[in-house]
Amino acid sequence: MTNLTDLTLAAARDGLRAKKFSAAELTRAYVDAMLAARPLNAFISETPVIAKRMADESDARIAKGEARPLEGLPLAIKDLFCTKGVRTTAASHILEPFTPTYESTVTSNLWRDGAVMLGKVNLDEFAMGSSNETSYFGPVENPWRKQGENKSRVPGGSSGGSAASVSGHFAIAATGTDTGGSIRQPAAFCGIVGIKPTYGRCSRFGIVAFASSLDQAGPMTRDVRDAAIMLQSMCGFDAKDSTSVDMPVPDFEKALTGNIKGLRVGIPEEYRVDGMPKEIEALWQKGADMLRAAGATIHPVKLPLTKYALPTYYIVAPAECSSNLARYDGVRFGLRKKADDLVGMYEGTRGEGFGREVRRRILIGTYVLSAGYYDAYYLKAQRVRALIAKDFNDAFQHVDVLLTPTAPSAAFARGEKTADPISMYLNDVFTVPASLAGLPGISVPAGLSGEGLPLGLQLIGRAYDEETVLRTAHVLEQAAAFKAQPEKWWNAA
Amino acid sequence: MAIDKATVTKIARLARVRVADEEKEALAGELSNILTFIAQLDEVDTKGVAPMTSVIAQPLRRREDKVTDGGKPDDILANAPEKMAGFFAIPKVIE
Numbered sequence: 001m002t003n004l005t006d007l008t009l010a011a012a013r014d015g016l017r018a019k020k021f022s023a024a025e026l027t028r029a030y031v032d033a034m035l036a037a038r039p040l041n042a043f044i045s046e047t048p049v050i051a052k053r054m055a056d057e058s059d060a061r062i063a064k065g066e067a068r069p070l071e072g073l074p075l076a077i078k079d080l081f082c083t084k085g086v087r088t089t090a091a092s093h094i095l096e097p098f099t100p101t102y103e104s105t106v107t108s109n110l111w112r113d114g115a116v117m118l119g120k121v122n123l124d125e126f127a128m129g130s131s132n133e134t135s136y137f138g139p140v141e142n143p144w145r146k147q148g149e150n151k152s153r154v155p156g157g158s159s160g161g162s163a164a165s166v167s168g169h170f171a172i173a174a175t176g177t178d179t180g181g182s183i184r185q186p187a188a189f190c191g192i193v194g195i196k197p198t199y200g201r202c203s204r205f206g207i208v209a210f211a212s213s214l215d216q217a218g219p220m221t222r223d224v225r226d227a228a229i230m231l232q233s234m235c236g237f238d239a240k241d242s243t244s245v246d247m248p249v250p251d252f253e254k255a256l257t258g259n260i261k262g263l264r265v266g267i268p269e270e271y272r273v274d275g276m277p278k279e280i281e282a283l284w285q286k287g288a289d290m291l292r293a294a295g296a297t298i299h300p301v302k303l304p305l306t307k308y309a310l311p312t313y314y315i316v317a318p319a320e321c322s323s324n325l326a327r328y329d330g331v332r333f334g335l336r337k338k339a340d341d342l343v344g345m346y347e348g349t350r351g352e353g354f355g356r357e358v359r360r361r362i363l364i365g366t367y368v369l370s371a372g373y374y375d376a377y378y379l380k381a382q383r384v385r386a387l388i389a390k391d392f393n394d395a396f397q398h399v400d401v402l403l404t405p406t407a408p409s410a411a412f413a414r415g416e417k418t419a420d421p422i423s424m425y426l427n428d429v430f431t432v433p434a435s436l437a438g439l440p441g442i443s444v445p446a447g448l449s450g451e452g453l454p455l456g457l458q459l460i461g462r463a464y465d466e467e468t469v470l471r472t473a474h475v476l477e478q479a480a481a482f483k484a485q486p487e488k489w490w491n492a493a
Numbered sequence: 494m495a496i497d498k499a500t501v502t503k504i505a506r507l508a509r510v511r512v513a514d515e516e517k518e519a520l521a522g523e524l525s526n527i528l529t530f531i532a533q534l535d536e537v538d539t540k541g542v543a544p545m546t547s548v549i550a551q552p553l554r555r556r557e558d559k560v561t562d563g564g565k566p567d568d569i570l571a572n573a574p575e576k577m578a579g580f581f582a583i584p585k586v587i588e
Contacts, residue, residue: 101568200549242553311531331581336574342586351511359510364527366508382544384537422530438548
């Protein structure tokens with residue numbers, strides 16, 4: 001019998017229903033894998049007792065023939081989703097003692113559909129980062145390493161623990177959140193699939209807020225089918241989120257028809273950035289060739305404002321962050337640094353509770369929103385943002401989906417980019433534009449770099465057209481046939 | 494636009510984040526670099542462009558003005574760093 005942890009979510013689902021193994025056995029295998037993978041520092045909180053209880057309930061359901069869509073499937077939950085009774089830290093010292101008394105809508109939906117919680121996974125502090133190095137609980141290691149090297153690679157971020165646990169087969173799938181690329185970039189760095197749906201598809205209720213006009217949850221999985229299945233459960237209207245979209249959720253798995261004949265694929269010329277490694281350009285071309293071979297037509301498109309997406313993002317996101325994070329004041333929850341007066345308590349609590357990158361973003365956000373600068377920075381950025389969204393709208397008059405690389409490099413070494421914030425920000429150059437426009441985007445593993453590290457390609461679709469994105473991603477995945485796995489070096493230790 | 498040490502002190506105060514004096518110089522440099530980076534937006538002509546207020550084309554929903562949740566003082570206070578007689582407790586603010 002194959003190792004249970006090597007099954008995809010879809011295969012495990014089918015195996016459970018056919019009673020080839022029990023939910024308790026599957027969960028036990030994952031708990032063991034999770035414990036063995038501790039050297040990667042992917043989990044902030046392990047919840048094996050909860051996992052066992054949920055798996056036993058799943059077995060009872062399966063026995064009665066009442067299996068739900070995700071029955072018995074053990075997931076890792078990014079520690080940004082509030083989970084009732086289970087500590088939720090956002091990887092920050094300031095939320096270190098926080099145990100929610102309520103459940104996020106997305107995780108509620110997953111438990112409603114029968115999923116099992118393995119634990120809460122590590123991330124960049126408050127999801128601010130692209131390498132999972134800003135976590136208060138320490139960096140996560142990428143299961144992948146450069147060929148013939150045993151130096152740590154970053155898993156990407158901010159959903160680094162999610163990506164590592166799926167890639168290293170110690171979670172069957174994971175939740176992620178994406179503000180400027182935090183699902184897609186780590187998925188690319190770890191050789192897995194990650195989709196950010198259209199803004200509004202997944203409820204933001206109970207997700208610790210970073211930049212509310214951009215934050216969106218999504219699944220991180222072994223393959224495209226798994227992403228479709230899990231996304232199905234995560235999406236849906238929620239009255240508790242004022243920007244939740246009240247429209248029917250299509251059957252995403254049914255969208256994977258394998259047929260993209262006549263599909264128009266756009267290649268945005270502006271994504272050919274200076275200094276992009278030749279192998280990523282080559283992979284991009286190969287991706288276009290594969291889609292053409294499957295019956296799609298390829299068209300160059302223009303997104304003239306692409307280079308302004310990152311500067312726009314680095315006004316909008318810090319501005320919203322400084323506003324959202326004002327709630328951490330040491331009064332109602334989280335860390336409190338005692339002081340003789342109230343302002344001293346605020347300043348001490350926030351000065352000690354927030355890490356360097358979070359403080360940097362709060363200060364930038366405070367600056368761009370402060371009197372005299374608001375129009376020059378924040379309003380200007382919101383105007384450019386409107387133009388960036390219009391760029392995409394114009395392009396989608398001529399094509400159905402866009403193909404781009406996910407990130408400008410493969411996973412880099414730990415510490416390589418921490419000294420210069422801007423060089424870290426540039427990691428998100430290909431993912432941020434779609435975030436600003438609220439569009440769905442997916443990263444699909446498509447090949448290995450010369451150093452033996454995974455590389456991803458991104459597909460961006462029209463608003464609410466996850467079906468075309470998933471269908472195209474599925475075809476790309478079949479053609480790329482990416483089967484490489486990281487060596488489980490942590491088991492040897 | 495360069496940010497100096499005095500500006501860092503001012504915005505840190507506005508944001509209620511204590512920053513140690515010896516960190517301010519380095520922070521001023523980092524923040525100035527970020528501001529230079531975002532100043533690229535000055536190149537974009539945005540005359541007559543309305544600022545984006547919502548990325549999704551839908552008006553905010555309205556609902557009936559009635560209480561839908563509440564009556565959970567214990568839940569609300571469960572994570573309080575300090576509480577007293579059913580209230581959040583803070584340092585004294587009046588003499």
